[in-house]
Each structure stands twice: as structure tokens, then as C-alpha cells.
Amino acid sequence: MPTITLASNKLPVLVLQMSRGRLHHGQLGIVRSLGRLGVPVWVFRTGPWAPVPRSRFVAGSFESHFLSRTPEQSLEQLLLAGRHIGQRTILIPTDDVGAVFVNEHADALAEQFDFPDQPAGLARRLASKKGMYELCKQFGVPTPETIFPRNRAEVEAFARSTALPVAVKAIEAGRIRPHSGAQSVFIAHSASELLDYYDCAENAEQPNLMLQEYIPGGAESVWMFNGYFDAHSDCLVGFTGQKLRQNPPYTGATTLGMCVPNVAVEEATCGFMKALGYRGILDIGWRYDIRDGQYKVLDANPRIGATFRLFVGTNGMDVARALYLDLTGQAVPRSRAPGGRKWVVENQDATASLVYWKDRKLTPGQWARSFRGVREAAWFAGDDPLPFAIMCGAGVVRTLRAWRGAKDTP
Numbered sequence: 001m002p003t004i005t006l007a008s009n010k011l012p013v014l015v016l017q018m019s020r021g022r023l024h025h026g027q028l029g030i031v032r033s034l035g036r037l038g039v040p041v042w043v044f045r046t047g048p049w050a051p052v053p054r055s056r057f058v059a060g061s062f063e064s065h066f067l068s069r070t071p072e073q074s075l076e077q078l079l080l081a082g083r084h085i086g087q088r089t090i091l092i093p094t095d096d097v098g099a100v101f102v103n104e105h106a107d108a109l110a111e112q113f114d115f116p117d118q119p120a121g122l123a124r125r126l127a128s129k130k131g132m133y134e135l136c137k138q139f140g141v142p143t144p145e146t147i148f149p150r151n152r153a154e155v156e157a158f159a160r161s162t163a164l165p166v167a168v169k170a171i172e173a174g175r176i177r178p179h180s181g182a183q184s185v186f187i188a189h190s191a192s193e194l195l196d197y198y199d200c201a202e203n204a205e206q207p208n209l210m211l212q213e214y215i216p217g218g219a220e221s222v223w224m225f226n227g228y229f230d231a232h233s234d235c236l237v238g239f240t241g242q243k244l245r246q247n248p249p250y251t252g253a254t255t256l257g258m259c260v261p262n263v264a265v266e267e268a269t270c271g272f273m274k275a276l277g278y279r280g281i282l283d284i285g286w287r288y289d290i291r292d293g294q295y296k297v298l299d300a301n302p303r304i305g306a307t308f309r310l311f312v313g314t315n316g317m318d319v320a321r322a323l324y325l326d327l328t329g330q331a332v333p334r335s336r337a338p339g340g341r342k343w344v345v346e347n348q349d350a351t352a353s354l355v356y357w358k359d360r361k362l363t364p365g366q367w368a369r370s371f372r373g374v375r376e377a378a379w380f381a382g383d384d385p386l387p388f389a390i391m392c393g394a395g396v397v398r399t400l401r402a403w404r405g406a407k408d409t410p
Contacts, residue, residue: 004037004316004325004333011114011328012040012059013090014081018066018074018098025345025378026094026306027052028387033309033320035059036383042085049394051379051387060085075105082112090327091115092281092304092320096127096172099303114327116280117231118302126278126302129210130171139275141268142296144213144287151207155198158211159191167212167251168197185251187214215289215296219243223262223286223295224254225269226311228322228332233277235270236332237322239311244342244370247352249359255349256370257310259337265295272297281319283307309376310343342373346380346388347395 013034015027028051031041035057044064045053053061062081066074082089091113093099102115103123109115125131129146136143148171149155158166170184186201188194194211202209215221219242227238240262246252265286273282283305285298304319312318313335325332356362362370379388 004321006037006039006325007328007330010037010039011088011090011324012042012085013092013324014078014085014113015041015043016078016091016093016098016102017044017064017095018093018101019095020067024050024052026304026308028055029306029309029378030092030094030304030320031055031057032381032384033318034324037321039324042081042089044081049390051390051394054386054390056384056386071101071105074101075108078109079112089113090324092323094304094306096123096301096303099123099301100127103302116229116323116327118279119277122276122278123302126300128171129169129299132297132300133210135276136272136297139272141272142289142294144215144289144296144298146210146212148210149207151204152195152198152202155195155211156191159194164191164194165189165214166194167214168194168201169210169212170201171208171210183248183251185248187251215287215291217288217290219245221288221290222298223265223288224257224305224307224310225265225282225284225286226305226308226319227266227269227273228281228319228326229273229279230326230332231279233274233279235266235273236326237313237317237319237335238266238270239313239319239337240265241310241337245349245352245356247345247348249352249355252352253345253348254307254310255345255352256374257307257343258373259311259339259341261336261339268295278302281305281308281323306378307343309378310341311337312341312376313337340373341375342371343376343378344371344374345378347391 015030027043035041040059042059043052043061045061046064093102100123103118125135130148133143133146165187168186168188186197188197222243224241227235229235241257241259243254243257245256247255269284281304283301286295287298288295308319315333315335317335322332353367379391
């Protein structure tokens with residue numbers, strides 16, 4: 001594979017995650033992608049045995065305190081980290097909370113960091129499913145019909161008047177009722193399922209759930225687009241692919257994905273982002289509706305996605321490298337991902353596969369054949385084995401704790 005070369009004076013990168021997420025493999029992907037090019041990559045650590053800071057490609061790490069800090073304190077922590085690094089640094093948020101924070105504190109952060117100059121307020125609108133829905137309607141982009149109930153009575157009325165199933169989603173995933181255990185996306189097949197989920201997940205004082213038209217179809221109808229947009233909102237690199245398995249199954253993040261060219265999805269995304277004036281990395285999901293022959297936007301992440309290393313061009317290009325090249329004033333070569341390239345998240349795919357098998361959606365033979373074409377794993381890498389080992393060890397510890405808890409339960 002042809003290699004990408006960078007200018008000798010390499011700016012460092014700081015990877016930012018501000019929410020309590022479990023998709024740390026996205027951060028690890030950034031560390032490895034840029035670190036293999038000789039870029040110094042810094043991260044925030046969430047504990048002494050967090051896997052990502054143990055990567056051989058990490059230049060250094062800082063303790064993360066964002067969950068317990070005010071926005072002002074978080075801003076100061078970021079600026080202190082930048083001063084410690086000692087030179088201008090490229091900032092890459094990996095979650096919606098971080099993307100919105102960077103957008104809303106851009107002037108202060110620009111004193112120390114480089115990042116795409118996003119239009120004010122756009123990150124928050126795209127990260128919010130309600131805001132994204134309104135943008136789609138404003139610009140004539142197809143999206144499933146959606147309502148935003150204000151109370152339980154409106155949900156009951158919807159259940160009486162509308163054919164089910166329906167997709168129930170959190171407008172902002174971070175606002176799901178704490179300790180409810182509810183997923184941010186749920187497919188309700190009956191009125192009782194819908195109301196039970198509402199009672200479990202909704203905060204009546206701050207409504208956060210939306211009811212979205214369910215588009216029928218399997219994994220073949222779900223499409224992803226990953227791309228990087230420059231200061232003129234032109235797409236310098238763009239890739240499309242499909243989710244073959246997800247965790248949680250059927251509604252969650254990609255655990256096994258495949259690159260598949262889709263010109264219609266690429267053109268629709270680029271046109272939408274151009275109209276919005278969007279800049280930076282984008283991770284957006286679409287679904288093909290066989291009923292009317294349209295691709296419809298499901299959600300948009302105004303940041304790098306945890307799945308981005310599925311999409312690697314024949315010249316080694318991915319969206320993290322495109323951002324780095326562009327922000328450092330270097331040319332971004334055009335690239336296409338080879339069709340059929342696959343990528344897997346080992347631990348999450350194993351969990352998801354058990355559910356697909358239980359639901360009779362996956363046989364052992366189909367499971368084994370599904371790994372043909374896998375070119376990269378989220379955790380395991382021969383040149384960087386320690387994060388994988390720590391991830392596996394943490395999984396064993398969680399399993400033992402769960403087993404002991406179940407054993408001790410009367």
C-alpha cells in the first residue's frame with residue numbers, strides 16, 4: 001500500500017473525549033493512524049488501566065476530570081493540557097459532547113489549538129436528533145417522519161393512532177435518565193413496550209425522547225458515510241459502507257462493517273453539508289427506504305466516528321489523516337476505499353453475535369464466513385499489542401465480578 005508522508009515539523013494532536021463512553025477504540029484508532037506517521041498524539045486517561053494510554057504510539061496522557069467539572073473548569077483543563085504540550089496542537093474531539101464544547105468555546109480554544117472553523121451552533125444542532133431533523137426539513141433532505149412528545153399522554157395518543165413498530169430515540173443520548181440502563185435507541189413493537197420504555201428512560205421535567213417512523217429492512221438498508229470537509233465545505237475524502245453487525249444488535253454501533261461504494265449516499269451527504277457550511281470530519285448514517293426508493297438521514301455526528309478505521313483508502317488515507325494534512329497546510333490526496341474491506345470490534349462483535357445467533361439470524365457457518373475480508377481490528381494490532389491485552393483483561397474482570405454478584409444473590 002502506498003504510504004502517506006508528512007512534513008518534517010509535525011504538530012502534536014490531543015484526542016478529546018468528554019463523556020462517559022465505551023467506544024474507546026475510536027480514540028485508539030486515531031492514536032495508531034497518526035502515531036504510525038510519526039505524529040505525537042496525546043490523550044486523556046480515565047483510569048490507571050485504561051487501554052488507550054498504554055499504546056506505544058501515545059506521546060503522553062492527562063487525567064480526565066471532565067465529568068465532574070463545570071464548562072469553565074473543563075476549558076481551563078484543556079488549555080492547561082495544551083500549555084503542557086508546549087506548542088500549537090490539533091484538537092480532535094471523539095464524542096458529541098466534546099464536539100459541541102469545542103464549537104461553543106472556539107474563540108478561547110483557538111489561542112492554543114487548531115481545529116476546523118465550524119459555523120457557530122452547527123455542532124449542537126447536528127448532535128441533537130431534533131436539531132438534525134429540523135435541518136433536514138429546512139434543506140429538503142429526506143429523513144424519517146418524527147414527533148417529539150412533551151408528556152406521557154401524547155405518547156399514549158400516538159400509540160393508539162399509529163401503526164407500530166416505531167423507533168424511540170433519545171434526542172441527546174447523554175440525557176437518558178441516569179441509572180435507568182435504557183438504550184438510546186429502542187424499537188417498540190407494541191404500545192406496552194413503547195410506554196414501558198418511556199417510563200424507564202424519559203425525564204418528565206426535561207423531555208428527551210422522540211418517536212420516529214420505523215423504516216423496514218435489514219442491515220443491507222443501513223448506510224454510513226465518513227468524510228472530511230475543508231474550510232469551503234468541499235469534501236476532500238469521503239467513504240461509504242454498511243453495518244453488518246451492531247451492538248446493541250440491530251440498533252447500535254458497528255461491530256462488523258464493510259466498505260461498499262454508494263454514489264447516491266455520497267452525493268446526498270456532500271450536498272447537504274455544503275448547504276450547511278459544514279467543516280471538519282463527519283460521521284453520518286442513512287437508511288434506504290424501499291417503500292419510496294429514498295435514502296433517509298438517521299443521525300449525524302459532527303465529529304470523527306469510532307468506526308472511522310473501517311474506511312481506509314488504497315493510499316492509506318482516512319479522515320483523521322485528511323484532517324491533519326489539511327490543518328497543517330498539506331495537500332490531501334484523493335482516495336477511495338476498496339470495496340469489500342471489513343473492520344471488526346472484537347469484544348463487542350462477540351457479544352452481538354451471540355444475540356444474532358439466539359435470534360436465529362446467524363449460524364456458526366455464517367459467522368465464520370463473515371470475517372472474510374477483515375483487514376483491521378479495532379483493538380488487536382501486531383505492532384501495538386498492549387491495549388488489546390488490557391481490554392481482554394478488563395473483560396475477564398467484569399465477567400468474574402458479574403458471576404460473583406450473581407452467585408451471592410439469594
